[in-house]
Amino acid sequence: MKMFEEKWTAWLDDELTGDELVEFEASLPDKAAAEAEKRDAHKLGAFLKEQLQGRAMGNEEFFHHQLREKIERDARAGVAGGKADSPRAWWPIGRLVWVGATSLAIFCICTFFVMREKGPTDQSQYLSQILNARVDPVVSPNATISMFESKKDRVTVLWVDGLQSLPSEYATK
Amino acid sequence: MQRRSRLLLGVSLALIIGSALPARASQTVWSGLVIANNVAQPEAIPPELNRFEGTLKELFGYNQFKVIGQSRKTLVTGSEDWLASSKYFSLHVDSKGGTDAGYLLNLKLFQEKNLLLETETKLSKASPLVIKGPLVGDGQLLLLLVVQ
Numbered sequence A: 001m002k003m004f005e006e007k008w009t010a011w012l013d014d015e016l017t018g019d020e021l022v023e024f025e026a027s028l029p030d031k032a033a034a035e036a037e038k039r040d041a042h043k044l045g046a047f048l049k050e051q052l053q054g055r056a057m058g059n060e061e062f063f064h065h066q067l068r069e070k071i072e073r074d075a076r077a078g079v080a081g082g083k084a085d086s087p088r089a090w091w092p093i094g095r096l097v098w099v100g101a102t103s104l105a106i107f108c109i110c111t112f113f114v115m116r117e118k119g120p121t122d123q124s125q126y127l128s129q130i131l132n133a134r135v136d137p138v139v140s141p142n143a144t145i146s147m148f149e150s151k152k153d154r155v156t157v158l159w160v161d162g163l164q165s166l167p168s169e170y171a172t173k
Numbered sequence B: 001m002q003r004r005s006r007l008l009l010g011v012s013l014a015l016i017i018g019s020a021l022p023a024r025a026s027q028t029v030w031s032g033l034v035i036a037n038n039v040a041q042p043e044a045i046p047p048e049l050n051r052f053e054g055t056l057k058e059l060f061g062y063n064q065f066k067v068i069g070q071s072r073k074t075l076v077t078g079s080e081d082w083l084a085s086s087k088y089f090s091l092h093v094d095s096k097g098g099t100d101a102g103y104l105l106n107l108k109l110f111q112e113k114n115l116l117l118e119t120e121t122k123l124s125k126a127s128p129l130v131i132k133g134p135l136v137g138d139g140q141l142l143l144l145l146v147v148q
Helices: A004-012 A018-027 A031-051 A060-081 A093-118 B002-020 B047-060
Strands: A129-135 A144-150 A155-161 B027-037 B064-075 B081-085 B089-098 B102-111 B114-124 B129-136 B139-147
Touching (some): A129 A144, A155 B114, B089 B139, B114 B139
Antiparallel strands (some): A129 B114
């Protein structure tokens, strides 16, 4: 059993038919006023339909293009960083710390290799060194060899005594 | 952003490695056969010996130093050999390689074809090498090597 309001709405929408329509119209206290109200309702409906339709966009393609680009950018950022929803700072603290630690480690490795190559106790950085020396014992059986460094001019000297003396003609160019 | 980070990291690495590894330039080694003796009117000391003239005079007690043979060799790879010779003596120098500190040299002093002396040395760039050779007449043969 329909309520009056339901029948009223259906009547306004011209959805009542047959006996139901006859019965409802007979039950109306003022049929003329009801008809006037029905016409107003139809007018209002037509007006709203007309006004509430979507407005056609003049530059529809431009907005579509912008939207597509934005979606693609977000998708790329989401794949690359996994945080598409938050704006990414260029050097966040975590990355700064990581890069600093890596640089320090690389510097330490390079320093280690350079220092190992030079050797902190290696005097040859400043002074020449005699590693070994020998004379022919047959030609110079009494030869003696010594070596020392003159700190004054940083001269390293290999001092060989006992080599066979030679005549002065050997001093010619 | 990712590309810029990599670029910055690359530049930092290049700077670190560049500062850690010093560049090695070619250098010249002067090798000389010198006769030291005492004379009334000594000649001027050769320019190659200027910087340690005092030490030479003090060590050997002579007032004249005369070059009888010399060679000036520019080392590029550090593994080269050369000869400084006079009429009767020759000094063969064989460089076995260079480091930042200097050169590893094998030296052989010949009197004509006789090997008088052989030595292995590390010649430092900041330190000349002097070898006392045989007495010659009233003087002394000296061998000198200087990185210039």
